[in-house]
Amino acid sequence: MYDIGNLTLIGSSHISPKSVKEVREVILEKQPNFVAIELDKGRFLGLMGKQSKLQFSQIRRMGVKGFLFALFGSWLEEKLGKIVKTKPGAEMKSAVLTAAKVNAKVALIDQNIDITIKRLFKAITWREKFRFIGDIIKGFISRKPQIDIKFDLREVPSEEIIEQMISLIKDRYPSVYKVLIDERNKYMAKKLQILMKQNPDAKIVVVVGAGHIKGMREILEH
DSSP states (O other): OEEETTEEEEEEOTTOHHHHHHHHHHHHHHOOSEEEESOOHHHHHHHTTSSOSSOTTHHHHHHHHHHHHHHHHHHHHHHHHHHHTOOTTHHHHHHHHHHHHTTOEEEEOSOOHHHHHHHHHHHOOHHHHHHHHHHHHHHHHHOOOSSOOOOOTTSOOOHHHHHHHHHHHHHHOHHHIIIIIIHHHHHHHHHHHHHHHHOTTOOEEEEEEHHHHHHHHHHHHO
């Protein structure tokens, strides 16, 4: 957790029960005016059960490959969530429900997922695609992880582990890093800067994935 002026940043894991608890406790303690979360409108409605998480109408907007990629991501999070007995996005849902308890407004600060995925498939190179296939094959054959540090899925990874993972992605998949991490860091930080400027006296609690914390902090602090 980091404080920047009237803003508090919480780095979460989308499948960690400890993140759910931390988010709830911080919001109750801070009593903010706004709770900003790493979601767009579509994912927010899906999380809160207002619509199915992924709809076939999205195929037209993000393309077949993009839709299948998003579907695979949702499936993977669901599988990992079952291991730790926590539904993916539970910390975001906890943020929304706790915000209601303290009469805080909810701000959706992430870029539309359709745009993100379309940009990803436009940016990713053939070299990265072949490298991805190679890494999967090597993973099945050698069973040797590229990050030689174990961590508990129920915990939010330490800064050291997050740095290693992001560094690995940046090195091996620069387009993926640029679109999924760097561009979204800038997008979310800009949304927060606008929110802070429009509400200079408001207290704001922000819940984003732990992998976004360092990049967003650097932008917001400067």
